[in-house]
Amino acid sequence: MASIRELHKQLIDKERSATEITHQALARIETLEPKLHSFLCVTADRALEQAKAVDAKIAAGEEIGLLAGIPIAIKDNLCTRGIPTTCGSRILEGFVPPYSSTVTQKLAAAGAVMVGKTNLDEFAMGGSTENSAYQGTANPWDLSRVPGGSSGGSAAAVASSQAVVAVGSDTGGSIRQPASFCGIFGLKPTYGRVSRYGLVAFASSLDQIGPLGRTVEDAAIVLQAIAGYDPKDATSLKAEVPDYVGMLKPNFKVRGRLKIGVITETFGWGLEPVVEETVKKAIEHLQDLGAEVQIVSCPSFRYGLPAYYIIAPSEASANLARYDGVKYGLRAEGDNLLSMYGSTRALGFGAEVKRRIMIGTYALSAGYYDAYYLKAQKVRTLIKQDFDRAFAKVDILVCPTAPTTAFKAGEKTEDPWSMYLLDLMTIPVNLAGLPALSMPCGLDEKGLPIGLQLIGKVLREDHLLEVANAYEQTTSWHLKTPRFSCQIGWRCARGSAISATARRHRWRWVRWAAPTRARDLTN
Ligand code: GLN
Numbered sequence: 001m002a003s004i005r006e007l008h009k010q011l012i013d014k015e016r017s018a019t020e021i022t023h024q025a026l027a028r029i030e031t032l033e034p035k036l037h038s039f040l041c042v043t044a045d046r047a048l049e050q051a052k053a054v055d056a057k058i059a060a061g062e063e064i065g066l067l068a069g070i071p072i073a074i075k076d077n078l079c080t081r082g083i084p085t086t087c088g089s090r091i092l093e094g095f096v097p098p099y100s101s102t103v104t105q106k107l108a109a110a111g112a113v114m115v116g117k118t119n120l121d122e123f124a125m126g127g128s129t130e131n132s133a134y135q136g137t138a139n140p141w142d143l144s145r146v147p148g149g150s151s152g153g154s155a156a157a158v159a160s161s162q163a164v165v166a167v168g169s170d171t172g173g174s175i176r177q178p179a180s181f182c183g184i185f186g187l188k189p190t191y192g193r194v195s196r197y198g199l200v201a202f203a204s205s206l207d208q209i210g211p212l213g214r215t216v217e218d219a220a221i222v223l224q225a226i227a228g229y230d231p232k233d234a235t236s237l238k239a240e241v242p243d244y245v246g247m248l249k250p251n252f253k254v255r256g257r258l259k260i261g262v263i264t265e266t267f268g269w270g271l272e273p274v275v276e277e278t279v280k281k282a283i284e285h286l287q288d289l290g291a292e293v294q295i296v297s298c299p300s301f302r303y304g305l306p307a308y309y310i311i312a313p314s315e316a317s318a319n320l321a322r323y324d325g326v327k328y329g330l331r332a333e334g335d336n337l338l339s340m341y342g343s344t345r346a347l348g349f350g351a352e353v354k355r356r357i358m359i360g361t362y363a364l365s366a367g368y369y370d371a372y373y374l375k376a377q378k379v380r381t382l383i384k385q386d387f388d389r390a391f392a393k394v395d396i397l398v399c400p401t402a403p404t405t406a407f408k409a410g411e412k413t414e415d416p417w418s419m420y421l422l423d424l425m426t427i428p429v430n431l432a433g434l435p436a437l438s439m440p441c442g443l444d445e446k447g448l449p450i451g452l453q454l455i456g457k458v459l460r461e462d463h464l465l466e467v468a469n470a471y472e473q474t475t476s477w478h479l480k481t482p483r484f485s486c487q488i489g490w491r492c493a494r495g496s497a498i499s500a501t502a503r504r505h506r507w508r509w510v511r512w513a514a515p516t517r518a519r520d521l522t523n
Helices: 004-012 018-036 044-059 102-109 152-159 176-182 216-226 264-268 273-288 299-322 337-348 351-364 370-393 416-423 427-432 461-474 483-487 490-494 496-504 506-520
Strands: 039-042 071-075 113-118 165-170 185-188 208-213 259-263 292-296 396-400 436-443 449-456
Touching (some): 004 018, 018 039, 018 071, 018 113, 018 152, 039 152, 044 113, 102 165, 102 216, 113 152, 152 176, 165 216, 176 185, 176 436, 185 461, 208 216, 216 461, 259 264, 259 273, 273 396, 273 436, 273 449, 273 461, 299 351, 370 396, 449 461
Parallel strands (some): 071 165, 259 292, 259 396
Antiparallel strands (some): 165 208, 185 436, 436 449
């Protein structure tokens, strides 16, 4: 599927209608879902209604914004009024929120067409989307592998063109790591840049919502729409939103503008050699573009992981106390109130969520609080100071997004610690509340995507977008698509005549794609 700007042009030139574009996305979802499982719920009727409203505006000669008529996928931990919101958990089975998150409201107001809610690790706890109580999502680049997590559904949906863009949440890397595993751009904004009103809380001092897209501009357009102060979120920042989209100049040169620091410690952390090599090449490329590159040291980073796995579960144990069988979703039987609470939670929460509630409750309990929680908060301050020192010298920090490429489904499920290790490079960013972006910078020998992480100063998302834009313009990694997804229904994506056919004979078109899919997926 084309980029937002290309689709926008087609819409205003009346080459295609928003309804046609929506039908195309829905048909693609229909075709790919049996293999990918990116979505927990597809909102076809609502999407077509939203598309119709955009078409009516165009027909009436009204001006439309860039996001109008663009298919978007939403992570299923963002509340959407009248549409089930499960957080990938049994405990929220059947929960239909009576209100919408600020982000989904803003996107709807911008005319974006929500095609569905995407799969995630239960309550966003995990790095592979395997902790979802409903289904595992496959990585479009290799269906036997995970798409990363916890926003794995959103990343897989975008990488396979089931949606043009998506929204995810990032508490310790959940936008950036799946973006890296799926070969797309993922941006975690500064803490407070985007309102979290209506985002189901995991760890409130870390959670942030952000975009995933196949181009820098697509991600910037979504960020533009969702950023900004919201009186409904006490942590949202009263800071002006810059023109992220307008500043993406066609021939941007890094030279003389931005200094880049390479975090030396991250290269000693058990990186897969191919990841290390590829990321180094990407940094050299930024140097060739004129960036002044220097090595910086952030010695406290190594303690980020243990600190996070105390702080995040502590906050989660408090946030998840509300799921008791009374207020939301699932209720299991019990002889009295206490046993009903107990059986609801035993049935409703999965193993990882229970593990974190136990760790968090333990860390916060009297007698252990100082040794664990307080200590972890002190480490958090040290990490923030490391960043402050580094940012006194440079404008942007770079490191790999993840130490490996996508791994096989089931490979790490028995060993939570090995899953936690994937977050080494993303977690410090959340602990310090900074913005960071993952961008595709190469493929490993198996053809799996590798991501480069750019970390910015507070509220300097513009720096990240500028550098990513310069890199994108001078490389072609972002143009690489998973082999199987570029062959399914691609003919439809190319021309309005075929889209119209798809609209009229949607099912026939889906069947036409099937043989290609079958042949392609036998690896
Ligand atoms: N993988 C990390 C965790 O399991 C990060 C999750 C997130 O960012 N939501 O907590």
